[in-house]
Amino acid sequence: MPHPRTSSVAAIAAAGIAAAIAAVPACAQAGDGARPIAIAIHGGAGVIEPARMTAAKAASYRAGLEAALDAGYAVLERGGSALDAVTAAVRMLEDDPQFNAGRGAVLNHEGDAELDAAVMDGTGPRAGAVAAVRHVKNPVDLARLVMEKSNHVLLVAGGAEDFALEHGVVLVPRSYFRTEARERELEEERRTPAAGAAKGSRGTVGAVALDRGGHLAAATSTGGLSNKLPGRVGDTPLIGAGTYASTDCAVSGTGQGEYFIRGVIAYDICAVAQYTHATLAAAVHEVIQERLKRAGGEGGAIALDAAGNIVMDFNSVGMFRGARDSRGRREVAMYRDGKGQAP
Ligand code: ASP
Numbered sequence: 001m002p003h004p005r006t007s008s009v010a011a012i013a014a015a016g017i018a019a020a021i022a023a024v025p026a027c028a029q030a031g032d033g034a035r036p037i038a039i040a041i042h043g044g045a046g047v048i049e050p051a052r053m054t055a056a057k058a059a060s061y062r063a064g065l066e067a068a069l070d071a072g073y074a075v076l077e078r079g080g081s082a083l084d085a086v087t088a089a090v091r092m093l094e095d096d097p098q099f100n101a102g103r104g105a106v107l108n109h110e111g112d113a114e115l116d117a118a119v120m121d122g123t124g125p126r127a128g129a130v131a132a133v134r135h136v137k138n139p140v141d142l143a144r145l146v147m148e149k150s151n152h153v154l155l156v157a158g159g160a161e162d163f164a165l166e167h168g169v170v171l172v173p174r175s176y177f178r179t180e181a182r183e184r185e186l187e188e189e190r191r192t193p194a195a196g197a198a199k200g201s202r203g204t205v206g207a208v209a210l211d212r213g214g215h216l217a218a219a220t221s222t223g224g225l226s227n228k229l230p231g232r233v234g235d236t237p238l239i240g241a242g243t244y245a246s247t248d249c250a251v252s253g254t255g256q257g258e259y260f261i262r263g264v265i266a267y268d269i270c271a272v273a274q275y276t277h278a279t280l281a282a283a284v285h286e287v288i289q290e291r292l293k294r295a296g297g298e299g300g301a302i303a304l305d306a307a308g309n310i311v312m313d314f315n316s317v318g319m320f321r322g323a324r325d326s327r328g329r330r331e332v333a334m335y336r337d338g339k340g341q342a343p
Helices: 004-030 055-077 082-095 139-149 157-166 178-189 193-199 257-263 265-278 280-295
Strands: 038-042 115-121 124-135 154-156 207-209 216-220 243-245 248-257 299-305 310-314 318-323 330-335
Touching: 004 082, 004 207, 038 115, 038 265, 038 299, 038 310, 055 082, 055 248, 055 318, 055 330, 082 207, 082 216, 082 265, 115 139, 115 243, 124 243, 124 248, 139 216, 139 299, 154 157, 178 299, 178 318, 207 299, 216 243, 243 265, 243 280, 248 265, 248 318, 257 265, 257 280, 265 280, 265 299, 280 310, 299 318, 310 318
Parallel strands: 124 154
Antiparallel strands: 038 207, 038 318, 115 124, 115 216, 207 216, 243 248, 248 299, 299 310, 318 330
16 A cells, blocks of 8 residues: 555656646747746745735835845846845845844844844855844844855854854844834733744745856745744754755745744755656645645745746745746735735
């Protein structure tokens, strides 16, 4: 009797082969001989329930996503690397207080932000990450410095901040992260901790990109979960859990990090695609809609392959997201039906 998983993987493989055949003419349609470039971003899977989303808020989130998407795409358009593109997009989202990263990071149980970030360059591969930093304005830049200027992959807390000081990274007082909105949110969640934990955070940010040279990269940055215990580290800075890139596949995830860590979700998406020859869409579906959901985890991921196929999928109520590529796609959306506006 075949294990049920066997048949589902076989089905993915069959679908993958069919879709791979179908995908050939689609690439050829680009017709200009140039290699594709593409970028996708997310602003977190913990979006506001559609009923509570106002038109003004929706417009503001859209503007933030579009600015980051276009900033990352501009890097690729002028021949920049995928690594530069994801760093530029994530840095911009970190500076936007609407998102749970950098300036808008959610606060831990003691009222401080503790930030996690990672970058991975599929070429090499190379990776860098930081966790539980409290004074770094743009953790994605520090993660990149760890990758480029140290022999390590992950630096945490005080050690990461000493490294930041040595390399002239911008440090800020802890008050920089204590925005009114996040303090209010923390108060709410302190009153109803169960609701807070279940809801998770809002607006972790991430990006995946493919450059003209065919290189893939991924970056993710977050404040983690609101009301988390001090010292808690999520999936974002753990290579393979919340962030992953290879020569074939790049992924940035968002959702309840503990589930992403246990399921090694970002790597699993790339592994399913590689080992079963599934399309990227089928691999993301299998991992996010089947495996993650079966485990009880809520969240989503953006993924990109070396042919420039972008997949953005989630099992939560929505996921702030955007995609742009050299085939003419440019979109920003929040909920399942692709809507970016309040219904
Ligand atoms: N994955 C992040 C964490 O658990 C949170 C999120 O994506 O919303 O730290």
